[in-house]
Amino acid sequence: MIKRLLVANRGEIARRVFATCRRLGIETVAIHSDADAGLPFVREADAAYALSGSTPAETYLRADLVLEAARRTGADAIHPGYGFLSENADFARAVIAAGITWVGPAPESIEQMGSKIASKKLMEAAGVPVLTNHSVETAREKDLPLLVKASAGGGGRGMRVVRTLADLPGEVAKAESEAQSAFGDGTVFIEPYVEHGRHVEVQVLGHRDGVLVLGERDCSIQRRHQKVVEEAPAPNLADQTRAALHEAARAAAAAIDYRGAGTVEFLYDAETERFFFLEMNTRLQVEHPVTELVHGVDLVEAQLTVAEGRPLDLRVIGETYGHAVEVRLYAEDPAHDWQPQSGVLTRFEVPGVSGEFDLLNRPGLRVDSGFESGSEVSTHYDAMLAKVIAWAPSRQEAARKLADALAKAQLHGLVTNRDLLVEILRHDTFLSGEVSTDFFDRTAVIESSAPGDPDPHLLFAAAIALAERDRLRRRVQQGVPVGWRNVVSQPQRTVLAAGDTEHVVEWHGGRDGYASTSDDVRVLSASPSEVVLEVDSIRVRFHVAIGPGDAVAVDAPVGSAQLRVVPRFVDPADVVAQGSLLAPMPGTVIGVPVEDGAEVTAGQPVLVLEAMKMQHTINAPTGGVVTDLVAVGQQVAAGDVLAVVSDNEGEES
Structure with a gap:
């Protein structure tokens, strides 16, 4: 029996495993990088071991450090979570050789499925349908479009869609570079790309008596080949197709005598009702909560049971019932090429949550997150903040419940994809079940989810809350009303910026309180944290959070806005040269394809930035001469000048 378990992972993943361990009476050990020292998973563990460094390569990917942590803390079992070393056969062997219980499949199973190229051959021999592989040399026009994929990884890294043969060699090179950076293996392969395909995967649980199939999930809505929305069961799937998928997954797991939780992923072509093997993930999947809620099972507990060599008690698996939908809430900006965000998550509250990591019951709303209000989101790891999951008797009820909770969530400090998720969940195409990998x-x-100008009442409420904040800060003349003037010749003015757009808010203050310049708005009450307005005889409550640097977040039924106060005067030292290319996020410069002093055209790549596991190309906004280029390997902060593009006469463009 396992007594003390170390989770060789971080954040939400570690917290998820800890939740099951607490219920079962198993002690827990967290390992953490310097960047993660303040996150909740470290605090929740019974013991925590620090790994010196911040990047994955320095910490979580160091098998020797993980094993040393297990030895030092007395852990008798290691759970790899998902990601990092979870599908590393050498690490699994090292754990077993150290006399520590490995909570995962046999190293041989990991190896057999670890290479997408080799696993496809194995599945073809087992009678599982597969797609044909191509190469740069053999690909022809009739084979287009093609998909370049990393053999050793997943999560959309090292993956490129190619629509013209001329682009194929270059896209293969980019995919190899990204795969090498993300997985330490630059091997890629090429297969047909199904334009309107669906990503359907089957949950399997291998044990000593065979392979248990726990239904399927649809994970078709993706951005950059990374999943955004997942659900169980898959919608609009014929019974015979569902049965065939389950049987193919069972055959795939049986072919390698698989033990533990795993997922067999398929590409499903709805037009022909054919499906093809993509890969098998020999670990727990990020999206496993939807299966847990629909099947009434704790998959981590099942993993621990198999690892301990005990038989699965199938009575603990509940009746399959209802529908579950999960969304991945990311710190990213979909409107600006999905740029990942970093910084302090000043407030993170989702209303109506039945419980964090609520595993055994079917709650209305579940949140699995590695962060909390006040957490620092670093640049070293994936930008996912949380998984928010809703369960209901029907698919449409689950989608409605989830969309409402997200719309009312208070997410302050960082730009997120929240509005996009709400738009998806309320979209007619999604609600009809017409999902596919080309949904976007x-x-x-x-x-339609891109931020427009904030509702004027949000801006007005923010201005009044700021005025109240300033009133309470005053040390002198505290009896003088805010904004009071002997002769009212003009309103007070507060300038607030939403993104790159500035908005002027005009208001009045005096003995009778605050007033709007609009006749249809009355201020009923005001404080730095809440403003209540009467708008066209309708009472509306605005929740306001004023953060550091005069950042202001406002949440109300009319929407949400993240604003900042525009100062009346700007320090000249903060002004950058016209034509400066600024870093959109913190990261590392990994490529500079042009030389200092070179002439570039509009849209030409100037440098490549790596941040949060992805590569981002920075292009020249206009034609001109590039100067002041940063160097490869340089670490940059958001807003740093990367280069300056000026016209040929020496004037900045």
Whole structure:
């Protein structure tokens, strides 16, 4: 029996495993990087061991350090979570050789499925349908479009869609570079790309008596080949297709005598009702909560049971019932090429949550997150803040419940994809079950969810809350009303910026309180944290959070806004040269394809930045001469000058 378990992972993943361990009476050990020292998973563990450094390569990917942590803390079992070393056969062997219980499949199973190229051959031999592989030399026009994929990894890294043969060699090179950076293995392969395909995966649980199939999940809505929305069961799937998928997954797991939790992923072509093996993930999947809620099972507990060599008690698996939908809440900006965000998550509250990591019951709303209000989101790891999951008797009820909770959530300090998720969940195409991997191409959800100008009442409430904050800060003349003047010749003015757009808010103050310049708005009450307005005879409550640097977040039924106060005067030292290319996020410069002094055209790549596991190309906004280029390997902060593009006459463009 396992007594003390170390989770060789971080954040939400570690917290998820800890939740099951607490219920079962198993002591827990967290390992953490310097960047993660203040996160909740470290605090929740019974013991925590620090790994010196911040990057994955320095910490969580160091098998020797993980084993040393297990030895030092007395852990008798290691759970790898998902990601990092979870599908590393050498690490699994090292754990077993050290006499520590490995909570995962046999190293041989990991190896057999670890290479997408080799695993496809194995599955073909087992009678599981697979897609044909191509190469740069053999690909022809009739084979287009093609998909370049990393053999050793996943999560959309090292993956490129190619639509013209001329682009194939270059895209292969980019995929190899990204795969090498993300997985330490630059091997890629090429297969047909199904335009309107669906990503359907089957949850399997291998044990000593065979392979148990726990239904399927649809994970078709993706951005950059990374999953955004997942659900169980898969919608609009014929019974015979569902049965065939389950049987194919069972055959795939049986072919390698698989033990533990795993997922067999398929590409499903709804037009032909054919499906093809993609890969098998020999670990727990990020999206496993939807299966847990629909099947009434704790998959981590099942993993521990198998690892301990005990038989699975199938009575603990509940009746399959209802529908579950999960969304991945990211710190990213979909409207600006999905740029990841970093910084302090000043407030993170989702209303109506039945419980964090609520595993055994079917709650209305579940949140699995590695962060909390006040947590620092670093640049070293994935930008996912949380998984928010809703369960209901029907699919449409679950989607409605989830969309409402997200819309009312208070997410302050960072730009997130929240509005996009709400738009997806309320979109007619999604609600009809017409999901596919090209969902974003077929709908306008990205454009329709892009932030526009904030509702003017949000801006007004922010200005009044700021005025109240300033009133309470005053040390002198505290009896003088805010904004009071002997002769009212003009209103007070507060300038607030939403993104790059500035908005002027005009208001009045005096003995009778605050007033709007609009006749249809009355201020009923005001404080730095809440403003209540009467708008066209309707009472509306605005929740306000004023953060550091005069950042202001406002949440109300009319929407949410993250604003900042525009100062009346700007320090000249903060002004950058016109034509400066600024870093959109913190990261590392990994490529500079042009030389200092070179002439570039508009849209030409100037440098490549790596941040949060992804590569981002910075292009020249206009034609001109590049100067002041940063160097490869340089660490940059958001807003740093990366280069300056000036016209040929020496004037900045």
